[in-house]
Amino acid sequence: MQNFKRKKPSDIILFALTWLSIGITAAVLVLVVGYVLINGIPFIRPSLFAREFTTQNQSLFPALIGTLMIVGLSLILAVPLGVFSAIYLVEYAKRGSRFVAIVRLTTETLAGIPSIVYGLFGFIFFGVFLGWGLSLMSGSFTTSIMILPLIMRTTEESLKSVPDTYREGSFGLGAGRLRTVMRIILPAATPGILAGVILAIGRIIGETAAIIFTLGNVARMPNNLFDTGRTLSAHMYALANEGTHPGEAHATAAVLLIVVILINALSSWIARFIRKES
Amino acid sequence: MNKFSIKDVNLWYNDFHALKNINMSIPANEITAFIGPSGCGKSTLIKSLNRMNDLVEGCKITGSILLDGQSIHGNIDVNALRKRVGMVFQKPNPFPMSVYDNIAYGPRTHGIRSRSKLNDIVEKSLYDAAIWDELKDRLKKSALSLSGGQQQRLCIARALSVQPDVLLMDEPTSALDPISTAKIEELVLKLKNSYTIVIVTHNMQQAVRISDNTGFFLLGEIVEYGETQQVFSIPKDKRTEDYITGRFG
Numbered sequence: 022m023q024n025f026k027r028k029k030p031s032d033i034i035l036f037a038l039t040w041l042s043i044g045i046t047a048a049v050l051v052l053v054v055g056y057v058l059i060n061g062i063p064f065i066r067p068s069l070f071a072r073e074f075t076t077q078n079q080s081l082f083p084a085l086i087g088t089l090m091i092v093g094l095s096l097i098l099a100v101p102l103g104v105f106s107a108i109y110l111v112e113y114a115k116r117g118s119r120f121v122a123i124v125r126l127t128t129e130t131l132a133g134i135p136s137i138v139y140g141l142f143g144f145i146f147f148g149v150f151l152g153w154g155l156s157l158m159s160g161s162f163t164t165s166i167m168i169l170p171l172i173m174r175t176t177e178e179s180l181k182s183v184p185d186t187y188r189e190g191s192f193g194l195g196a197g198r199l200r201t202v203m204r205i206i207l208p209a210a211t212p213g214i215l216a217g218v219i220l221a222i223g224r225i226i227g228e229t230a231a232i233i234f235t236l237g238n239v240a241r242m243p244n245n246l247f248d249t250g251r252t253l254s255a256h257m258y259a260l261a262n263e264g265t266h267p268g269e270a271h272a273t274a275a276v277l278l279i280v281v282i283l284i285n286a287l288s289s290w291i292a293r294f295i296r297k298e299s
Numbered sequence: 300m301n302k303f304s305i306k307d308v309n310l311w312y313n314d315f316h317a318l319k320n321i322n323m324s325i326p327a328n329e330i331t332a333f334i335g336p337s338g339c340g341k342s343t344l345i346k347s348l349n350r351m352n353d354l355v356e357g358c359k360i361t362g363s364i365l366l367d368g369q370s371i372h373g374n375i376d377v378n379a380l381r382k383r384v385g386m387v388f389q390k391p392n393p394f395p396m397s398v399y400d401n402i403a404y405g406p407r408t409h410g411i412r413s414r415s416k417l418n419d420i421v422e423k424s425l426y427d428a429a430i431w432d433e434l435k436d437r438l439k440k441s442a443l444s445l446s447g448g449q450q451q452r453l454c455i456a457r458a459l460s461v462q463p464d465v466l467l468m469d470e471p472t473s474a475l476d477p478i479s480t481a482k483i484e485e486l487v488l489k490l491k492n493s494y495t496i497v498i499v500t501h502n503m504q505q506a507v508r509i510s511d512n513t514g515f516f517l518l519g520e521i522v523e524y525g526e527t528q529q530v531f532s533i534p535k536d537k538r539t540e541d542y543i544t545g546r547f548g
Contacts, residue, residue, distance in 0.1 A: 116356060186390060186392035187392060187394060187395075188354075189351065189354075189386075189388060189392065190388065190393075190394060190454070190457075191394070192351065192354065193351065193385065193386035193388070193458070194381065194382070194385070194404065194405040194408060194458070194460075194461055195378040195379065195380075195381040195382035195405070195408060195461060196378065196404075196408040200408055204404070205404075208396075209395055
């Protein structure tokens with residue numbers, strides 16, 4: 022009797038390679054997360070979350086608030102701009118027009134520029150030319166330019182992945198383009214757009230070079246939009262650079278990681294909620 | 300009474316001449332079927348009747364199409380036209396929302412906000428599409444959870460929700476199983492009392508079963524157009540005969 026279960030050698034090799042890849046990928050993640058948490062968590066103390074930073078407590082609280090402010094402000098600036106630009110490119114502009122091609126080329130180029138270049142530009146344009154100095158405004162405008170291509174790109178992709186049959190169905194009922202986009206296309210594309218927003222948040226949180234150039238790296242909470250401050254990544258950079266508080270640097274890394282995980286969980290919860298609503 | 304009068308219609312997709320000198324009248328409250336091999340222009344013509352072809356880039360149309368004696372081109376509101384001339388598509392395309400919201404989308408688009416009015420419209424549309432009994436307890440469920448046949452009848456109900464005069468159906472049963480197909484055919488026969496129906500079909504038996512008039516298309520031309528009985532029993536054109544007897548197509 023023929024044994025249907027017998028595998029060819031090539032099958033076994035492929036199987037092993039697949040598992041090896043999964044294993045390595047998972048191991049790297051576990052290693053990084055484990056390293057950060059094991060080294061960081063023992064140093065997390067209540068004094069790290071003191072309202073004011075002093076050289077004694079090395080509080081990361083001002084940086085945590087600074088991070089949330091930068092993320093919030095950048096998203097407020099970049100998400101509407103990116104989403105509506107993408108809507109224009111996908112739903113309104115003529116397919117294959119020259120203008121669209123130029124806009125696409127520009128955004129793709131923007132996406133490939135190193136962040137330090139954004140930092141330098143932000144410093145010179147927002148900080149010096151507009152006179153905003155090292156401030157939340159300079160910082161958030163700079164990071165919002167950085168994430169704009171990312172948001173446009175992911176929004177475009179998710180709008181394109183909405184089947185044309187939805188558009189036909191809506192137009193066929195006598196709905197205009199605006200209503201079709203707002204009521205049918207955008208809700209269907211929201212999970213994809215949110216995935217892009219999560220990536221963008223990750224990019225802002227992880228940014229140091231552009232942030233230090235534009236927001237500055239002063240360990241205090243910004244009092245207003247034109248005040249300077251620091252983010253967690255910049256805080257970590259400063260601590261690690263000084264070399265005097267390696268434990269606190271690790272603790273900051275752990276907190277940063279937890280913040281990222283929380284933001285991702287929140288975003289996917291929002292995505293689920295929106296999907297259920299529509 | 301003619302619902303549509305189509306005169307000297309030519310249509311191009313960029314350089315491709317998709318419809319050539321189409322002349323025909325579509326009578327009101329009857330079922331008119333378009334048959335023909337793939338790429339013959341039958342879907343293109345049906346999509347011209349509510350100007351869905353406007354959405355296709357590089358599409359150019361000449362000649363005139365009159366709806367109740369009034370041109371559908373020129374200075375008219377396309378959205379109002381599409382409200383009067385509803386459409387059901389080849390693949391069921393319910394929106395990713397609840398059954399209720401799918402039906403209410405059309406009336407809401409045209410400004411109806413009152414909850415009780417919307418409730419009435421939803422019930423009546425589903426009832427007219429012969430799916431009320433199946434769905435009355437599932438109005439809040441996602442339309443995507445329905446079977447293919449139910450989805451297509453839901454789409455018919457959605458088209459009826461804005462009270463059109465005409466229902467265009469572009470191969471509405473080609474993606475469905477025989478039982479769902481039978482249900483839709485039964486429904487279409489019932490709807491012809493209140494609506495003018497134009498149906499594109501690949502299925503010649505279907506044209507025979509439900510239509511009053513049949514147009515046979517070939518390579519963008521209308522080869523033969525007349526009463527279904529006549530077209531299928533004593534076709535005037537040799538090409539029609541070859542097609543309906545299965546010699547090509």
